[in-house]
Amino acid sequence: MKLVAVSSCPTGIAHTYMAAEALEQAGKAAGHEVHVETQGAAGSTPLDPALIAAADGVIYAADLEVKDKQRFAGKPFVDVGVKKAVHDAPGVIAAAVAAVEAGVPAGAGETPAAAPAAAGPRAADRNAGAGTNVRKWLMTGVSYMIPFVAAGGILIALSFMLAQVAWGGAEGAIEVTGVDQAQVVAAFDPLSLQHWAVVLLATGQLAFGFLVPVLSGFIAYAIADRPGLVPGFLGGAAAGFVGAGFLGGLVTGFLAGGxxxxxxxxxxxxxxxxxxxxxxxxxxSSAVVGVVMLVLIGRPIAAAMDGLTGWLDGLSGSSVVLLGVLLGAMMGFDLGGPVNKVAYTFAVTGLATQGLASDATQYRIMAAVMAAGMVAPLAMALATTVRKRLFTHAEQENGKAAWLLGASFISEGAIPFAAADPWRVIVSSVVGSSVTGALVMASGSTLVAPHGGVWVLPLIGNPLGFLAAVVVGTLVTAAVVVLLKTLAHDPVVSAERAAEEQRDPALVAPSA
Incomplete structure (x- = not known):
């Protein structure tokens, strides 16, 4: 059969491309021709219309709204989350084949000509549960917001670094926030480090200023397509105007879309x-959303935001460490899944509402979340290095790639291990990531950039404390998973390993 597919995930970085590769390989192994369109953070190259026309069926491996879904109207399809495609690509291919053999599902025969100009939820979405749709709409908004956070956050962090040099001390990060930006821009001196620090700070703040409108606008876009953009962006701007922050942006996004x-x-x-x-x-729609936010619900939401910010700023001692434990456990639980994304979104959206104090609690939260998210793949890489015979040859190869993935804060690098041995890997990951989250919060490390791993190390406050926390968490996770696998004497791994050695004696190695 000829199948076409679309893959996308909330961040558009790892799951999107892992799902595409898995589907293509599984299709080839089953004797089918599979072409995948990845709708990731780097954009997408649409499938050739000729491929779509010749396709027998469609696979939607997406956690976001699929762009231009009407292209596939009238064809049998399966609609699964991106993690399903990563974990069980052969099963997804089999389901797609079954859908083709069963014919076009009821309600899926809508032609592009019949689709309304303002296309809202597509046929597959109407068959999905309310919770699934809400999650897709929310993750669409978050996925479009993250690049603004990354650009703005890194520019602000670079500004702080220059300011410490320009003003000759750590207090430079505070000095730069008190400078009259308009005056510096009007009389900009390209030879002045202080002026460069001020301009970079202003640029980063401008990028941050788009966070809530973009979040709101693209939630509305996911619900109502293009008609949702204007009221969504306006609602997000109104939320910022009344101080309702990202909570207000969430509310106006859903309100505007509806x-x-x-x-x-x-x-x-x-x-x-x-x-x-x-x-x-x-x-x-703009009139309704604007009046509702400015007059009716803006102030209560702003009060809630003030309460949340005050609570976070008031955390200290054991309280902040316990928050690190909780966020670390969430990051290590499902390795890029919904629980992981809740913790990450909490950290990222907090950057949009946090003040610029260099020791701000939200910056510590971002550091804890990123460090904890690096632990699982690094630990699996370490475990496959020191105890090779506990892992299959395929897992050992995945472990080599996991070094780079973990260092780059791509938690999905541990997914192949969790798919093969869920409870041992997940338990180990939760334990080690919790330790890392607690240590980062206790050490006071901070981070303004929402992604990057070790590649943004110069932008991390107290980088040695951050690295130490990652190393300790990696060692803990690796030790726990090795212990659990050793105690288990996993017959599946043993049988698979024996079969590999029988096929290729070169794989035999002394037990580490």
């Missing part, structure tokens, strides 16, 4: 249809 989708479904006279998407929908 209102725009409802208006787009009005049965209006034929003469009015042409102006609906450019005048009527943005006008009415």
């Amino acid at each position: 209102v725009a989708l409802w208006i787009s479904r009005w049965n209006v006279p034929k003469g009015v249809r042409g102006i609906m998407p450019v005048v009527v929908i943005p006008l009415l």
